[in-house]
Amino acid sequence: MNLITNTDIIVIGGxxxxxxxxxxxxxxxQKVVLIEQNGFLGGKATAAQVGTICGLYKxxxxxxxxxxxxxFVKDFAENLQAVSDSKPLHSxxxxxxxxxxxxxxxxxxxxxxxxxxxxxxxNCKVISVEVQETSIKTICFENENGISKISFKAxxxxxxxxxxxxxxNIDIIKSKKYQAAAQVFTMQGVDEKNEARLSFIxxxxxxxxxxxxxxxxxxxxxxxxxxxxxxxCVSLKIGIPKAVTFSNNNIKQLEKSAAEIIEKLxxxxxxxxxxxxxxxxxxxxxxVGIRVGVRSxxxxxxxxxxxxxxxxxxxxxANGSWPIEEWDLHKRVNMRYFEINNFYQIPADCLxxxxxxxxxxxxxxxxxxxxxxxxxxxxxxxxxxxYAAGSIAAxxxxxxxIDVAIKLIKQTQLLKVQK
Numbered sequence: 001m002n003l004i005t006n007t008d009i010i011v012i013g014g015x016x017x018x019x020x021x022x023x024x025x026x027x028x029x030q031k032v033v034l035i036e037q038n039g040f041l042g043g044k045a046t047a048a049q050v051g052t053i054c055g056l057y058k059x060x061x062x063x064x065x066x067x068x069x070x071x072f073v074k075d076f077a078e079n080l081q082a083v084s085d086s087k088p089l090h091s092x093x094x095x096x097x098x099x100x101x102x103x104x105x106x107x108x109x110x111x112x113x114x115x116x117x118x119x120x121x122x123n124c125k126v127i128s129v130e131v132q133e134t135s136i137k138t139i140c141f142e143n144e145n146g147i148s149k150i151s152f153k154a155x156x157x158x159x160x161x162x163x164x165x166x167x168x169n170i171d172i173i174k175s176k177k178y179q180a181a182a183q184v185f186t187m188q189g190v191d192e193k194n195e196a197r198l199s200f201i202x203x204x205x206x207x208x209x210x211x212x213x214x215x216x217x218x219x220x221x222x223x224x225x226x227x228x229x230x231x232x233c234v235s236l237k238i239g240i241p242k243a244v245t246f247s248n249n250n251i252k253q254l255e256k257s258a259a260e261i262i263e264k265l266x267x268x269x270x271x272x273x274x275x276x277x278x279x280x281x282x283x284x285x286x287x288v289g290i291r292v293g294v295r296s297x298x299x300x301x302x303x304x305x306x307x308x309x310x311x312x313x314x315x316x317x318a319n320g321s322w323p324i325e326e327w328d329l330h331k332r333v334n335m336r337y338f339e340i341n342n343f344y345q346i347p348a349d350c351l352x353x354x355x356x357x358x359x360x361x362x363x364x365x366x367x368x369x370x371x372x373x374x375x376x377x378x379x380x381x382x383x384x385x386x387y388a389a390g391s392i393a394a395x396x397x398x399x400x401x402i403d404v405a406i407k408l409i410k411q412t413q414l415l416k417v418q419k
Contacts, residue, residue, distance in 0.1 A: 006151040007031040007119070008397045009390070010139065011158060012126060015043015016379045017363025017386030018158035019109045020072060024390030025156070026116035028398055033119045033150060035126060035141055038286075041109040043160065043363075045379055046102050048289035049184040051225040051235055053077065055380025057088060057096035059321045060341055065096040068321045068343055071413035073383045079108055089226055094340055095322070099227025121148075126159075129167045135358045136168065153397035154358045156389045161246075161293035162365040170355050173295040175370040178244040180327040182289040183258035184225060187266065188233045189279040195229040198275065202236075205273045215268060216241075221332055222265065233282060237289075238265065241329055244290060254288045291327060292377060296359075298367025300349035307344050307375050308336065316345035317388035317409045320381055324374045336371075345414075346376060348406045351389045358396060362389035387413060 009025040011018050014036030022034045044050055056077050057065040065088040067074050077098060081087065084101035113120055123143050130138040138151045157164040165172050192198045206222060209215040221239030228235035242257045244250065262284060269276035305311075307324060321343045324336040338344065350367045353359035361367070362385040364377045376385070388409050395405035 002146055002148040004148050004150045007033045008153050009033070009156065009393050010035065010150060010152045011156045011390065012164060013043060013158035013160060013363070014038070014041040014109070014120065014122075015158060015160065015363060015382070016045050017382040017389070018043065018156075019112060020076075020383045020386030021156045021158055021362055021390030021393070022118045023072065023112055023116045024387040025394040026118055027391075028394035030394055030397060031119075032116070033121065033152070034113065035124045036120065036122050037125060039122050040106055041113070041120075042102075042105050044287070044289060046106050047285065047287035048182070049102055049235065049285035050289065050379065051099060051184065051228055053080070053098045053100060053380050054095070054378040055320065055322045056098055057321065058341070059094050059323075059338070059343065060096070061094040063090060065090065068319045068415055069380060069384060069413070070415040072387050073380065073413070074415075076108065076383065077380075080104055083108065086227060093335070093337065097226065126163055126167065129164060131168055131356070134356060136164070136356055154360065154393040156393045157296060157359065157361040157365060158363045158386055158389070160290070160364045162296045162361065164359060165296040165353070165361075166294070168356060168359075170353070171297040173297055173301065173367065173369070175292060178246075178293070179291040179374065180329045181240045181242075181244050181254050181291065182237050182327070183240060183262065184235055184237050184285040184289065185262050186228075186233055186235045186282045187269075187276070187279045188282040190229070190232050190234050190275055191278065192229070192275040195224060195226070195234075198229060198234065199224045201273065201275060205269075209268065209272070215264070219261075219265065236265075238262065239327060240288065243329060246293070251288060258288060259284075292370070292373055293364060295365045295368055295373060296361045297354055298350050298361070299352050299354045300347055300367060302346055302350050302366065302368040302372040302376060304369055304371030307372050308338050310338050310342040310344045313345045313347035315348045315406050316414060317348045317351065317406060318346040318381055318384035319414055320344045320346060320375055322375050322378045322381065324371055325378075326374050346381070346385060348388065348392060348402070351385060351392060360389045360393045360396075362386040384413065
């Protein structure tokens with residue numbers, strides 16, 4: 001075993017939440033280590049090639065987007081927009097979102113962590129934790145160099161599946177049924193320049209083929225990734241008609257199903273749809289998009305009612321402006337909206353373990369019900385909870401008190417939005 005000298009803060013997961021947490025923690029001048037399972041940064045934003053950042057802007061029917069975030073997340077978004085040569089898009093319902101370039105996201109993440117002096121370990125799997133009384137003292141992780149052990153003062157779990165809570169064997173929040181997974185892939189040689197028209201052509205062609213029983217019914221859950229049509233290339237997102245169970249080999253089964261659908265879909269499009277006749281598959285996202293996993297149990301559980309009634313909190317650390325977005329195995333996406341021009345908030349207690357005093361969490365594994373996480377899982381919110389968890393963990397590691405850190409987050413990172 002390779003013994004690594006101790007650090008102050010350790011962040012598990014290098015996705016949107018983990019990057020934000022590590023940067024925030026580093027601002028306290030404490031030593032920060034980030035452990036990532038992939039060989040690159042970005043989490044689902046890059047590995048699953050999500051393609052758009054939701055949760056950055058106010059829920060409003062104004063055509064001009066208005067930020068609902070401030071501070072670090074706003075700066076990251078503006079940088080990503082500039083490097084991606086992109087601009088926010090909006091829907092008729094009042095949703096605003098930012099398309100981005102996958103490589104731009106990776107590069108910005110690398111630069112931020114480098115400038116913040118965060119030590120990053122890639123291609124790592126956390127395999128065990130050591131608990132003494134009510135604190136986690138060390139973790140062991142494995143990579144190509146063997147097994148290493150590291151000690152720390154506070155830990156932030158941004159893994160997306162509450163890996164630390166599971167290893168400690170404390171209570172977690174499960175869903176009776178998990179959202180359908182997705183797979184993104186890109187086709188080149190597409191002879192269409194208008195994305196809205198391409199979406200219409202795709203929907204009409206697939207609906208007709210399903211009606212004639214040329215394609216299975218679940219081919220109605222195929223979408224153009226908004227903002228992706230560039231240089232005759234377009235990214236498509238498919239709903240995978242196989243349940244997410246997290247059982248052994250479930251991911252492999254999802255990947256196999258996705259590959260079969262991509263093969264059948266691309267063949268259909270090339271033969272039957274004029275604008276795809278010279279197209280071919282360019283690439284497939286490295287990972288299947290798992291939207292929701294198990295969540296850590298915190299001091300407070302964000303509820304569906306909190307989201308839909310736009311509840312505000314004195315200890316708020318994030319603003320939520322995205323509706324409850326539910327992807328089912330057997331139908332197209334279902335959106336449940338709250339009041340237009342309003343938003344909900346996430347309190348700090350959703351980021352703190354109710355049993356382990358130095359365990360914090362962010363991103364897709366915050367303490368939330370199934371309905372609530374269907375809104376709070378989007379990248380813009382994950383970055384907010386990540387930054388907050390990193391700041392709170394740093395304050396805990398430094399002095400054991402977090403109230404001042406929570407107030408500072410509310411003052412500097414949350415945009416004060418007037419209804």
